Amino acid sequence: MTAGASTLADDQPDRRARRRAAKRQVIIAEAWALAERDGLAAISLRDLAERVDLRQPSLYSYFESKLALYDAMFADANRMLVETIRRLPELDDPKAALVQFVRATVGFSSDNIVRHQLMFDRTIPGFQPSEHAYRPAVEFYDLGAQRLAAVGVWKPADLDVFTSLVAGLARQQVAKDPGGTRWMVLIPRVVDMFLSDIDRRRDVEGSSS
Amino acid sequence: MTAGASTLADDQPDRRARRRAAKRQVIIAEAWALAERDGLAAISLRDLAERVDLRQPSLYSYFESKLALYDAMFADANRMLVETIRRLPELDDPKAALVQFVRATVGFSSDNIVRHQLMFDRTIPGFQPSEHAYRPAVEFYDLGAQRLAAVGVWKPADLDVFTSLVAGLARQQVAKDPGGTRWMVLIPRVVDMFLSDIDRRRDVEGSSS
DNA sequence: GTCTATATTCGGATAGAC
């Protein structure tokens, strides 16, 4: 019927979808700014709407509820962290690469405290990331696991120790010395400590078999 | 003038003060129950008043604002943690005592997630513990520092590493395996790792001098 | 100290016109 308009009809939805996605991104970006100012739990859709030149009800065209907004923010923060890791220059020395990974991770938390809160604390009542939003978080975990594998660490218990080390450094840096480097500077030492422990345990295990 | 009533006049304020303090404690206890149910940030003074058989405005006789309530809860949680540590049986082996300390601390967080949140996360917008409420937190820190001193650890950087280890274990246990023991069981290993690292560094330092 | 009553503000969410 409308043969000449078919390309138009096929393109238009894509453009619309892109524009829509772009605007969603703008909204999310402003939501972060608001969260930094007022606290994550204190975001109001009224303030948010004002910042993106919309009326408050119009936000419901982009997010079906406030929790859906948090979900999108959760995914956004995790994608940002994954991107941060991916952009790191590749290093030949696997141990140096591990230190680099931890530094980038703790640095991300330190530079993005509210993102860190949403990702790692459970601070919003009723919020639980959807499966979809959680996917980039898994991706991040895998990136860490890969660098651990490169130094011969793969046992689940070893991974758990490692995650708790990184979590602890990030937490203390964020909570006790925001903006500083008091725990950041300990990273090489902590990684050393961890790898030495792995070696030590390997030796013990080897000698007893 | 009222000589015969002077003992009465001296006692009555004490009794009143005690009753008042006792009721404050009841209110705080119910506040914790509410926080466990709805989330720390979602406590409402209405619900809280109902639970202690008061009308909502009457709470203002006990706490001058909601933030003052949080402040009292913060102090309460820290006192409870300090008490938990103090009640531990004394151990002769200083290393065992250190493991015991970490176990009790992480266990406390695991058993009291909302208290952990209030103490260690900054989750309530606008809340900052008063100097008075912060005192027991310092006391807790000192208890840890004492046990570290008993194994020869005293350097500030070493203390920072240790606090981040404990913080990381607690965090992962609370966030990723609430109610379980996945990170709890790693405690002896992590303490070993830490102390071995201290030894190793002492050796290096000693050989270079 | 406790109450009733109320001020005040703000929150998320919905209806329906355009």
Next chain:
DNA sequence: GTCTATCCGAATATAGAC
């Protein structure tokens, strides 16, 4: 998709009688 208008509920806090 965006708007105006509005609902409805909830929140903290205060005034003033008892």
